[in-house]
Amino acid sequence: MQGMFRANGGCGYVKKPEFLHKVGPHNEIFDPRASLPVKQILKVRVYMGEGWHMDFHHTHFDVYSPPDFYTRVGIAGVPADSVMKKTKTVEDNWTPVWNEEFEFPLTVPELALLRIEVHEYDMSEKDDFGGQTCLPLSELRAGIRAVPRTVAREISTSV
Template sequence: MHGAQMVAFNMQGYGRSLWLMHGMFRANGGCGYVKKPEFLLKAGPHNEVFDPKAKLPVKTTLRVTVYMGDGWYYEFRHTHFDKYSPPDFYTRVGIAGVPADTIMKKTKIIEDNWIPTWDETFEFPLTVPELALLRIEVHEYDMSEKDDFAGQTCLPVVELRKGFRAVPLHSRKGEKYPSTKLLMRFEFV
């Protein structure tokens, strides 16, 4: 409970696990130190510890609106997604956290557009917002093959500020794209 702890991560490849780790450590200004919430540091009055599978009441609801995306035209070759037509983008938005909060939702597919406009709103009831990460992934729909990856980011829910935001996207390796962003709105209701 006292002193400094250090954890070494041994990540063997790129993917969702690494994206979640990057998201968690974006908290506290991205300095690499994230303090545990109080309920993880102290035992309860009868020496009980936090159980992530326990049924808890909803503390807050995060409302996320995905308006539009831009920047892929500058980041990728014009034949990267589809050889003969503009890409068909969709966005997956969800929560990674305790089992009761974990969910993913998907926007509609916007066909043949480098600057997709979704204008869709999703609500996420959160029982433990202190441990929740907002996951955002953009993919390009491909009818005949696996959908193409177009960007991702993970953001700690406790660090989100309400209002309109230009959310930068990252590559599979976690490198920030210079131009690719999503216009989003966050609200706590």
């Protein structure tokens, strides 16, 4: 929910979209599981991660080598829009470069959040969590954008 409240600077109130307030002519209400047409296609390019060495000790992820980072990018929203996709793993690099693009067809963009997670691949145990952020789609603008250092440093969006 923290991602949704970024749309108002974290002040604590986000007005629901108008379609959630309305009742149809036959008393129908919005059904998040209904099959709806695609309204918008979001394109996200994950370029690189930077600054990890400043947030974590050099042996935090791997004792004997630099980390093997990958990024999961997805949408949190209505069931038809919710999905997670994954970049390739960049081995032994504190500043990974992925340069991968993902497309997300969205049926209800008004309720969608772009979710970005960074993990460190671990062959012998569960992958290590590096960081995450959620951004409301309504706040995204086209172009290259940076997100907080504990997450993939630079992304590009086309709305």
